[in-house]
Amino acid sequence: GAGVSQSPSNKVTEKGKDVELRCDPISGHTALYWYRQSLGQGLEFLIYFQGNSAPDKSGLPSDRFSAERTGGSVSTLTIQRTQQEDSAVYLCASSVGPGVGYTFGSGTRLTVV
Amino acid sequence: AQTVTQSQPEMSVQEAETVTLSCTYDTSESNYYLFWYKQPPSRQMILVIRQEAYKQQNATENRFSVNFQKAAKSFSLKISDSQLGDTAMYFCAFTSTGNQFYFGTGTSLTVIP
Numbered sequence: 001g002a003g004v005s006q007s008p009s010n011k012v013t014e015k016g017k018d019v020e021l022r023c024d025p026i027s028g029h030t031a032l033y034w035y036r037q038s039l040g041q042g043l044e045f046l047i048y049f050q051g052n053s054a055p056d057k058s059g060l061p062s063d064r065f066s067a068e069r070t071g072g073s074v075s076t077l078t079i080q081r082t083q084q085e086d087s088a089v090y091l092c093a094s095s096v097g098p099g100v101g102y103t104f105g106s107g108t109r110l111t112v113v
Numbered sequence: 114a115q116t117v118t119q120s121q122p123e124m125s126v127q128e129a130e131t132v133t134l135s136c137t138y139d140t141s142e143s144n145y146y147l148f149w150y151k152q153p154p155s156r157q158m159i160l161v162i163r164q165e166a167y168k169q170q171n172a173t174e175n176r177f178s179v180n181f182q183k184a185a186k187s188f189s190l191k192i193s194d195s196q197l198g199d200t201a202m203y204f205c206a207f208t209s210t211g212n213q214f215y216f217g218t219g220t221s222l223t224v225i226p
């Protein structure tokens with residue numbers, strides 16, 4: 001597609017439920033990233049996929065968070081047993097290389113009630 | 114560890130005037146990339162300008178320019194002829210490997226008509 005697409009745009013879930021957030025990167029972009037942006041904060045790195053290499057999961061805050069990327073394209077970020085502190089905007093970005101910079105999606109605003 | 118610091122949480126500027134946003138970073142790397150991103154209320158992160166550390170010439174994109182001082186590890190953004198559409202959060206970002214971008218906490222810029 002022309003840009004990075006994320007769905008849903010907004011998600012309200014009850015504490016303890018699992019959620020899945022989807023990211024469809026720009027076609028041909030081999031690198032895909034997930035970031036979390038809490039209210040009034042900067043961007044917190046979560047996970048990085050590059051081609052067929054093992055992902056860099058060093059930013060995942062707990063084992064309730066996981067992500068996969070199927071076929072080198074679409075990625076899903078899963079949060080199990082959601083907590084109120086998981087409420088944030090989850091941003092996905094893709095890139096062809098580090099020097100070019102990211103193209104971001106519009107994010108998913110997750111609210112855990 | 115890489116860190117990015119934006120010391121101005123909020124700034125304002127009169128329409129048509131010039132404003133400079135500050136950013137400093139800390140790294141032991143010799144080659145890296147620096148970026149400024151804009152995030153309007155729509156939440157979409159938009160790449161404003163990029164700078165390659167090995168290039169001494171300051172990057173320029175229309176009304177946006179940077180003052181890159183490698184020795185001082187400073188990377189400020191100058192916006193000339195400010196427009197109402199420039200109202201947004203501005204994030205400074207750094208990467209050396211592309212595995213992860215490091216973002217500052219952002220500067221909220223308001224352009225006053």
